[in-house]
Amino acid sequence: MNPGPDPTMSQRLARSELTRDDVVVDLAGFRRELAAARAHTYTNAERVPLSELAEWHAQGGVIRHTSGKFFTVQGLEVRVPTGAVPQWTQPIINQPEVGILGILVKEFDGVLHCLMQLKAEPGNVNGIQLSPTVQATRSNYMRVHGGNPTPYLGYFRDRTRHRVVLDVRQSEQGAWFLRKRNRNMIIEVTEPVEVVDGYHWLTLAQLGELLAVDDLVNMDTRSVLSCVPFAGTVPADLAADHDEDGHTLVASWAGGGPSRHSTTDVLSWITERRTATDIELRQVPLHEMPGWRYEDTGISHVSERFFDVIGVRVDARGREVGQWDQPMFAARGTGLVAFLMTRFDGVPHVLVHARVEPGFTDVVELAPTVQCIPDTYRRMPREDWPPFLEEVLWADPDAIRFDTVQSEEGGRFYRTRSRHVIVETDDLPSHPDFRWLTPHQLTSLLPHSNYVNVQGRSMLTCLRALATTGLAAAARPAPPTERAA
Amino acid sequence: MNPGPDPTMSQRLARSELTRDDVVVDLAGFRRELAAARAHTYTNAERVPLSELAEWHAQGGVIRHTSGKFFTVQGLEVRVPTGAVPQWTQPIINQPEVGILGILVKEFDGVLHCLMQLKAEPGNVNGIQLSPTVQATRSNYMRVHGGNPTPYLGYFRDRTRHRVVLDVRQSEQGAWFLRKRNRNMIIEVTEPVEVVDGYHWLTLAQLGELLAVDDLVNMDTRSVLSCVPFAGTVPADLAADHDEDGHTLVASWAGGGPSRHSTTDVLSWITERRTATDIELRQVPLHEMPGWRYEDTGISHVSERFFDVIGVRVDARGREVGQWDQPMFAARGTGLVAFLMTRFDGVPHVLVHARVEPGFTDVVELAPTVQCIPDTYRRMPREDWPPFLEEVLWADPDAIRFDTVQSEEGGRFYRTRSRHVIVETDDLPSHPDFRWLTPHQLTSLLPHSNYVNVQGRSMLTCLRALATTGLAAAARPAPPTERAA
Numbered sequence: 001m002n003p004g005p006d007p008t009m010s011q012r013l014a015r016s017e018l019t020r021d022d023v024v025v026d027l028a029g030f031r032r033e034l035a036a037a038r039a040h041t042y043t044n045a046e047r048v049p050l051s052e053l054a055e056w057h058a059q060g061g062v063i064r065h066t067s068g069k070f071f072t073v074q075g076l077e078v079r080v081p082t083g084a085v086p087q088w089t090q091p092i093i094n095q096p097e098v099g100i101l102g103i104l105v106k107e108f109d110g111v112l113h114c115l116m117q118l119k120a121e122p123g124n125v126n127g128i129q130l131s132p133t134v135q136a137t138r139s140n141y142m143r144v145h146g147g148n149p150t151p152y153l154g155y156f157r158d159r160t161r162h163r164v165v166l167d168v169r170q171s172e173q174g175a176w177f178l179r180k181r182n183r184n185m186i187i188e189v190t191e192p193v194e195v196v197d198g199y200h201w202l203t204l205a206q207l208g209e210l211l212a213v214d215d216l217v218n219m220d221t222r223s224v225l226s227c228v229p230f231a232g233t234v235p236a237d238l239a240a241d242h243d244e245d246g247h248t249l250v251a252s253w254a255g256g257g258p259s260r261h262s263t264t265d266v267l268s269w270i271t272e273r274r275t276a277t278d279i280e281l282r283q284v285p286l287h288e289m290p291g292w293r294y295e296d297t298g299i300s301h302v303s304e305r306f307f308d309v310i311g312v313r314v315d316a317r318g319r320e321v322g323q324w325d326q327p328m329f330a331a332r333g334t335g336l337v338a339f340l341m342t343r344f345d346g347v348p349h350v351l352v353h354a355r356v357e358p359g360f361t362d363v364v365e366l367a368p369t370v371q372c373i374p375d376t377y378r379r380m381p382r383e384d385w386p387p388f389l390e391e392v393l394w395a396d397p398d399a400i401r402f403d404t405v406q407s408e409e410g411g412r413f414y415r416t417r418s419r420h421v422i423v424e425t426d427d428l429p430s431h432p433d434f435r436w437l438t439p440h441q442l443t444s445l446l447p448h449s450n451y452v453n454v455q456g457r458s459m460l461t462c463l464r465a466l467a468t469t470g471l472a473a474a475a476r477p478a479p480p481t482e483r484a485a
Numbered sequence: 486m487n488p489g490p491d492p493t494m495s496q497r498l499a500r501s502e503l504t505r506d507d508v509v510v511d512l513a514g515f516r517r518e519l520a521a522a523r524a525h526t527y528t529n530a531e532r533v534p535l536s537e538l539a540e541w542h543a544q545g546g547v548i549r550h551t552s553g554k555f556f557t558v559q560g561l562e563v564r565v566p567t568g569a570v571p572q573w574t575q576p577i578i579n580q581p582e583v584g585i586l587g588i589l590v591k592e593f594d595g596v597l598h599c600l601m602q603l604k605a606e607p608g609n610v611n612g613i614q615l616s617p618t619v620q621a622t623r624s625n626y627m628r629v630h631g632g633n634p635t636p637y638l639g640y641f642r643d644r645t646r647h648r649v650v651l652d653v654r655q656s657e658q659g660a661w662f663l664r665k666r667n668r669n670m671i672i673e674v675t676e677p678v679e680v681v682d683g684y685h686w687l688t689l690a691q692l693g694e695l696l697a698v699d700d701l702v703n704m705d706t707r708s709v710l711s712c713v714p715f716a717g718t719v720p721a722d723l724a725a726d727h728d729e730d731g732h733t734l735v736a737s738w739a740g741g742g743p744s745r746h747s748t749t750d751v752l753s754w755i756t757e758r759r760t761a762t763d764i765e766l767r768q769v770p771l772h773e774m775p776g777w778r779y780e781d782t783g784i785s786h787v788s789e790r791f792f793d794v795i796g797v798r799v800d801a802r803g804r805e806v807g808q809w810d811q812p813m814f815a816a817r818g819t820g821l822v823a824f825l826m827t828r829f830d831g832v833p834h835v836l837v838h839a840r841v842e843p844g845f846t847d848v849v850e851l852a853p854t855v856q857c858i859p860d861t862y863r864r865m866p867r868e869d870w871p872p873f874l875e876e877v878l879w880a881d882p883d884a885i886r887f888d889t890v891q892s893e894e895g896g897r898f899y900r901t902r903s904r905h906v907i908v909e910t911d912d913l914p915s916h917p918d919f920r921w922l923t924p925h926q927l928t929s930l931l932p933h934s935n936y937v938n939v940q941g942r943s944m945l946t947c948l949r950a951l952a953t954t955g956l957a958a959a960a961r962p963a964p965p966t967e968r969a970a
Contacts, residue, residue: 098759098760159753164749164750164753165749166749167749167752167753167756167757168752168756169756169759169760183756183760263932264649264650264651264652264932265649267652267653267932267933268644268649268652271652271653271654271668272652274583274654275583275654275668361846361847362846362934362935447748447749447752448752448933449847449935450847450934450935
């Protein structure tokens with residue numbers, strides 16, 4: 001059994017990925033709708049002391065909702081004896097419920113379109129971002145906090161009449177969530193679908209183009225799109241439309257191309273990293289975490305680095321109306337996720353990190369070359385920096401193939417963003433925790449859980465957009481530490 | 486990236502799977518060696534009270550080794566609100582170390598051979614069974630209990646000079662082990678290998694033939710063999726040697742053949758079962774488990790069903806010499822694992838169960854159609870039996886294609902065995918927790934962790950042996966409850 005779907009479906013997805021014109025909604029029209037929506041739909045998030053969060057309380061060193069639902073914030077002691085930092089303590093979100101991130105697709109004029117939602121989340125820097133058709137925790141869709149039923153949820157819960165294109169549980173941020181997984185789904189319908197206000201049919205090519213806009217395509221959308229299986233071959237009538245660089249990438253995805261390491265060796269490397277790494281987790285009370293200050297204004301590290309746990313009061317206006325309080329995580333400074341990319345025999349490869357995060361279900365997942373908050377290292381000696389951070393921060397602007405700021409999920413993360421960068425290089429550094437993989441190799445692991453972390457998936461979606469749309473955002477020569485200020 | 490290895494390797498494995506004659510060691514010679522080994526190598530396991538186990542002690546309701554290594558036996562409370570039994574308590578083995586189960590392969594006269602070990606384990610009913618080249622926990626190979634270095638371990642720890650054929654962590658019994666995984670490996674060497682006394686080079690075909698012998702090919706060997714990737718096509722000069730039934734099975738494995746459910750639908754079904762099932766685990770002291778008696782002679786269920794935790798004093802003679810004490814699990818009665826098999830459009834399919842076991846890392850794994858200890862249900866009403874138990878116990882003898890008793894791993898399980906049965910049927914029952922999959926579909930999931938449980942893998946190896954050797958053990962009409970007495 002090959003993990004990809006049947007060739008017909010992957011050909012149809014490839015067609016959507018390469019079709020941006022003559023479609024249901026043109027991008028100019030979509031941008032007008034987006035501007036209009038931003039005028040009348042928003043969530044206002046006002047910071048409030050943790051002790052004043054309605055329906056949330058701290059008990060036994062854990063912050064919980066009175067219903068027992070949604071999520072808790074707890075303290076975690078992590079021991080990784082073989083790691084660069086062998087032991088630390090941190091707050092973490094425990095949300096055992098598996099939510100649904102689902103995109104509904106339907107064919108119009110022979111091209112698959114995705115039903116995307118303009119959705120306001122309290123943590124978003126810009127109010128509205130482009131979300132999957134359904135983005136719901138189980139507490140959401142079981143309507144624990146009242147509210148309206150989730151539109152289109154039925155298509156994802158009763159799949160008997162529809163076609164499943166994708167259905168896999170993927171991890172979320174392993175540094176901030178304890179073993180959280182969401183169900184990434186794509187369901188194809190052939191029956192008529194009523195388009196609710198705030199929803200739009202877009203092709204994969206259009207979504208790819210929108211990925212070059214800062215903070216527009218939300219994290220959940222990027223995660224689901226990364227799992228879209230790619231065609232064995234690109235439809236012949238479309239392949240010629242792309243420039244040489246884009247073409248090479250498309251070819252790499254499509255046929256796989258010769259890869260630096262065999263499949264078997266890549267899987268063996270992952271097994272080796274998982275086996276060689278001991279990780280021990282122990283829950284500790286939030287007010288007993290060495291190095292952290294638990295104050296009413298928030299929980300912060302004494303070094304003023306990493307992230308804060310804060311309280312917010314949310315006031316939502318627009319399609320969803322309501323007011324609620326909740327804790328959120330707020331990163332200190334803009335993150336950086338980056339792939340170093342090179343070509344072996346003309347086939348693009350990205351440098352992938354076998355990364356350990358405390359919240360992973362199976363010790364290690366594949367991550368971008370660099371994944372960090374550069375501010376953390378601003379005052380630290382160069383030898384303590386993560387591998388390859390320097391290569392990305394000081395990359396020749398001409399070598400930067402993609403550079404866009406993307407947001408983390410705005411339901412849990414407050415104005416938390418990461419610069420997404422792809423740097424092409426001829427340097428071929430060697431490091432036991434890193435391997436050069438083709439995008440095709442990464443994508444082929446995504447029908448399975450626990451292989452590629454959410455930052456890796458997000459970057460893969462950007463890389464794919466780069467390949468299929470030939471977009472390259474303007475290079476930004478300044479190091480991100482200045483932009484993060 | 487396809488999860489299988491390169492076609493050359495899978496062709497070479499297929500050749501080994503179909504070559505039983507003109508090989509390094511003939512089976513008659515091997516059987517003589519086995520008989521001779523049984524005369525001078527054994528481990529004698531004498532039952533002793535739990536309180537008298539040297540270097541083991543119970544503390545806080547957990548049985549531990551004084552070194553803190555090896556494993557612990559602890560109490561576990563399991564809640565599965567949606568399960569047939571929504572809540573229970575049981576002892577379970579906690580062995581967080583990932584061991585190595587490794588088979589060394591080498592080509593002789595164009596045919597790959599596996600270096601197999603005649604190994605005595607204290608729990609074996611018959612002293613010696615056929616083990617992988619290396620079968621070692623980390624405590625073993627780090628020599629926590631002293632002892633000799635593990636032969637051939639170096640090939641599996643430093644793989645740079647050798648070829649990795651397989652390297653994947655697979656689960657062990659989820660009912661008896663808490664999240665235990667072992668690293669299943671196959672490494673090919675081309676350099677000369679000195680054959681230590683007690684080791685033998687056998688082809689995959691020979692191993693397949695030996696699977697029809699009760700209690701000979703041990704659990705670890707069966708697990709590793711199940712992960713052997715199968716060829717896209719069978720070597721042309723060999724395919725014609727097999728009878729029509731065997732042929733069909735080989736063809737199914739080889740080419741995949743049309744399957745009842747698509748890959749995508751099978752993965753979606755697994756995702757659905759994992760998402761729909763809430764499972765909560767809580768550690769409890771061994772002496773506070775409702776329904777269990779903790780006595781010096783062992784820990785037993787008041788119903789005298791399921792299994793016992795016992796103490797044994799081991800006296801090993803032969804290649805490995807030594808004496809040690811340890812706790813073991815001893816099942817009450819012989820287990821039954823069975824596949825119902827049918828053909829859709831001539832392609833064999835087996836009925837697979839999406840099974841929940843407390844020790845699984847990811848909630849659900851695919852298991853045989855039936856997996857139970859039939860004695861457990863002897864006095865229970867038919868409606869409380871596991872699905873399809875009846876179909877297997879009362880199968881028409883002519884429909885039984887395979888029927889052999891195989892042992893559980895003799896390092897932890899005391900004389901614990903399971904009848905392995907394949908029943909061909911024309912009935913096509915439908916049940917939401919079961920699906921018809923081709924052997925090819927199952928095998929193709931095995932480069933990845935958490936998909937097929939150890940009983941499923943063991944059965945898959947038997948099914949494969951049936952396909953490739955055309956062996957069919959004599960049908961046994963008596964229900965296994967009588968044989969288990």
